[in-house]
Amino acid sequence: MTLRVAILGSTGSIGRSTLRVIDRHPERFExxxxxxxRRVDALAAQVARYGPETAVVADVETGCPDCAGSTRWRSGAEALCEVAADPTVDVVVNALVGAAGLPPTLAALEAGHRLALANKESLVAGGSLVLAAARAGGAEIVPIDSEHSAILQCLEGSDEKAVQRIVLTASGGPFRGRSVDEVRSVRPEDALQHPTWDMGAKITIDSATLANKALEVIEAHWLYGIGYERIDAVVHPQSVIHSFVEFVDGSVLAQLGFPTMELPILYSLTYPERVDDGELRTFDPVQAANLTFESIDHEAFPMFGLGVEAGRRSGCAPAVYNAANEVAVAAFLEGRVRFPEIADVVGNALDRIGASTVRDLDDIIAADRAARTAATEASERLGNARMGTT
Ligand SMILES: NC(=O)c1ccc[n+]([C@@H]2O[C@H](COP(=O)([O-])OP(=O)(O)OC[C@H]3O[C@@H](n4cnc5c(N)ncnc54)[C@H](OP(=O)(O)O)[C@@H]3O)[C@@H](O)[C@H]2O)c1
Structure with missing residues (x-):
């Protein structure tokens, strides 16, 4: 049977990788x-090639191009949710970036679809709502994040009571090994040079600050129902071991492979089946050579601890952490705040907004907005202070 796939965020790094995977399996996926x-030209080129039934430009101001053909063009965030909920779709790949991915995640799950989830921000911001939507729709979430795909593979067939601990691996990003003083003046162009992964700008900066690993700890907590005290992270610069699961008898399983997102993407589409891809690089332990591990340097990379703490505080705190981080990362990329100030901006938002209870999506939206306002103000204060205007 051919699976009908909707790809949200098709012009991004994960979206394009998903299309490459699908290109190799035309008999399986449509x-x-x-x-x-906003990247309408890139989207129009994909539409010309794949001829989907629907194409969505989320940004209403950008609007739809004037294209001939049978594809129905839609615009606006609502249209993303309608595509995600379309009853004729089998799998929704959520490869959007940021909390904008939460409403389509909920829509896909409520409709009972398989959600191949790259957009970790959905789970971070709205974990309890996402799980409730999956239960209500009888839907399944299959992670695309390589670490969570690794954990899924290691957990296969085991009793949840047998799991002692999860250990996520982190590449450490481009500034691994640098001290607090050495990261003070790093520039956006340095932070965008990831040593092992080629990804979109936001996740690349999150990897440099280690916010990405905190988001992944929260993601693992929700996906696998494991308490924060049983989730650890370790720096593994080669990005060959994608995560570990330790069992109560002391046995440890890991999933390995040379870094490529195409493998976890393929698995998210075919799970629980394994499919011969033919093109992915074969693993060779000799070429992988030395695999090394280090502890996280909490002083130089405080975003990790701040994020895990927000996860432990629960309620709206993870949504606040995520939204403030999105604002701080954008400000860093535009040269308005410095690298260590990302943590100052996020810490300030967490202190100001707190962790009220999540009852529904409106609570998340309110916390997200308040965090963006607080983070924008803090970024402006820092920028102005540097320019000597306050
Ligand atoms: N890249 C990786 O290797 C990787 C690995 C693991 C997990 N992830 C996760 O996967 C997600 C996507 O990452 P990425 O690296 O692929 O990002 P990316 O390259 O920046 O692509 C993001 C995609 O989302 C679209 N988009 C951005 N903001 C949007 C909004 N407000 N509403 C609707 N669409 C929006 C973009 O459209 P335009 O092109 O029009 O801007 C683009 O198609 C993130 O959650 C990331 O953490 C990525």
Missing amino acids: VVALAAN
Whole structure:
């Protein structure tokens, strides 16, 4: 049977990788919807090639191009949710970036679809709502994040009571090994040079601050129902071991492979089946050579601890952490705040907004907005202070 796949965020790094995987398995997958935010030319080129039934430009101001053909063009965030909920879709790949991915995640799950989830921010911001939507729709979430895909593979067939601990691996990013003083003046172009992964700008900066690993700890907590005290992270610069699961008898399983997102993407589409891809690089232990591990340097990379603490505080705190981080990362990329100030901006938002209870999506939206306002103000204060205007 051919699976009908909707790809939200098709113009991004994960979206394009998903299309490459699908190109190699045309007998298995049919692309029925594509969606992007503003890069209309890139989206139009994909539409010309794949001929989906629907194409969505999320940003209403950008609007739809004037294209001939049978594809129905839609615009606006609502249209993303309608595509995600379309009853004729089998799998929704959520490869959007940021908390904007939460409403389509909920829509896909409530409709009972398989959600191949790259957009970890959905789970971080709205974990309890996402799980409730999956239960209500009888839907399954299959992670695309390589670490969580690794954990899923290691857990296969085991009793949850047998799991002692999860250990996520982190590449350490481009500033691994640098001290607090050495990261003070790093520039956005340095932070965008990831040593092992080629990804979108936001996750690349999150990898440099280690916010990405905190988001992944929260993601693992929700996906696998494991308490924060039983989730650890370790720096593994080669990105060959994608995570570990330790069992109560002391046995440890890991999933390995040379770094490529195409493997976890393929697995998210075919799970629990394993499919011969033919093109992915074969693993060779001799070429992998030395695999090394280090502890996280909490002083130089405080975003990790701040994020895990927000996860432990629960309620709206993870949504606040995530939203403030999105604002701080954008400000860093635009040169308005310095690298260590990302943590100052996020810490300030967490202190100001707190961790009220999550009852529904409105609570998350309110916390997200308040965090963006607080983080924008803090970024402006820092920028102005540096320019000597306050
Ligand atoms: N890249 C990786 O290797 C990797 C690995 C693991 C997990 N992830 C996760 O996967 C997600 C996507 O990452 P990425 O690296 O692929 O990001 P990316 O390259 O920046 O692509 C993001 C995609 O989302 C669209 N988009 C951005 N903001 C949007 C909005 N407000 N509404 C609707 N669409 C929006 C973009 O459209 P435009 O092109 O029009 O801007 C683009 O198609 C993130 O959650 C990331 O953490 C990524």
